[in-house]
Amino acid sequence: MVEMKIRTGIPGLDDVLAGGFPAKSTVLLEAPPGTGKTTFCRQFAKEGMLENQRCVYVVTSEPVAQTIAGLEALGVKDLDKICFIDGYSWRVSGEIPEQPANVHVMQSLTELNELTRLLKKEISGFGGGARIVIDSISDMLLYAESPSVFKFLQLFVGMVKGSQAAAVVVLEEGLHEPRHVATISYICDGTIHFRLEGNKRGIYVKRMFNTVHPLKWIPFSLGAAGVEIKVSDFFA
Numbered sequence: 001m002v003e004m005k006i007r008t009g010i011p012g013l014d015d016v017l018a019g020g021f022p023a024k025s026t027v028l029l030e031a032p033p034g035t036g037k038t039t040f041c042r043q044f045a046k047e048g049m050l051e052n053q054r055c056v057y058v059v060t061s062e063p064v065a066q067t068i069a070g071l072e073a074l075g076v077k078d079l080d081k082i083c084f085i086d087g088y089s090w091r092v093s094g095e096i097p098e099q100p101a102n103v104h105v106m107q108s109l110t111e112l113n114e115l116t117r118l119l120k121k122e123i124s125g126f127g128g129g130a131r132i133v134i135d136s137i138s139d140m141l142l143y144a145e146s147p148s149v150f151k152f153l154q155l156f157v158g159m160v161k162g163s164q165a166a167a168v169v170v171l172e173e174g175l176h177e178p179r180h181v182a183t184i185s186y187i188c189d190g191t192i193h194f195r196l197e198g199n200k201r202g203i204y205v206k207r208m209f210n211t212v213h214p215l216k217w218i219p220f221s222l223g224a225a226g227v228e229i230k231v232s233d234f235f236a
């Protein structure tokens with residue numbers, strides 16, 4: 001049986017990945033701070049909206065309003081159709097303003113059962129080509145005990161496997177113990193790295209479930225449309 005592909009929406013990357021992420025896969029995006037991870041996630045969500053797919057977006061690294069503004073800047077419409085899970089506001093002092101129906105505010109990140117429950121509810125019944133973003137699992141490792149983060153991630157990967165969705169999970173490179181990174185990478189189905197040296201950006205697809213792909217650093221640019229890989233650089 002040919003597995004369905006979920007287009008990433010990143011120009012060039014779907015060529016590198018022979019169509020996109022395999023359905024039912026959870027892909028780890030592990031890269032240093034400031035390399036373009038959040039932009040990548042927004043593009044992935046944008047592609048889902050363009051394809052009229054269900055999209056769940058877990059935000060722990062910035063206010064949801066900032067994520068929404070970033071998506072708008074990329075030209076995403078119908079933002080009220082995206083289900084946002086706000087894992088950021090709980091750690092900011094002050095009253096949390098009332099949120100629209102498509103934004104769920106988490107009470108904390110130290111206890112991840114609430115997030116598992118929310119995701120289970122949102123993901124169940126996912127049909128063709130839905131997508132989920134978690135930006136980022138690093139915040140969970142900073143606030144929760146590592147075994148509970150691994151348990152959460154294993155349950156999450158299982159939920160994605162039980163649907164037709166694909167997920168991107170962000171991890172900040174250089175912040176965590178190597179064995180924690182190795183465990184997270186092992187739980188996920190694929191790993192992508194970014195690097196930034198001087199003004200040169202590169203992307204490396206290290207592993208991808210069910211996909212034949214090149215094992216090399218490919219240059220990419222970050223511009224108004226987000227991450228972009230030139231196909232000519234990929235075949236070079």
Ligand SMILES: Nc1ncnc2c1ncn2[C@@H]1O[C@H](COP(=O)(O)OP(=O)(O)OP(=O)(O)O)[C@@H](O)[C@H]1O
Nearest residue numbers: 032033034035036037038039040222223224225226
């Ligand atoms: N459209 C753009 N054009 C040029 N530079 C950009 C663009 N979008 C983002 N950048 C630059 O790239 C940086 C990183 O972008 P982004 O927030 O996507 O990376 P990140 O890996 O998520 O960063 P962090 O580790 O801080 O979460 C931004 O701080 C900004 O300087």
Ligand SMILES: [Mg+2]
Nearest residue numbers: 037038039061
């Ligand atoms: Mg970011």
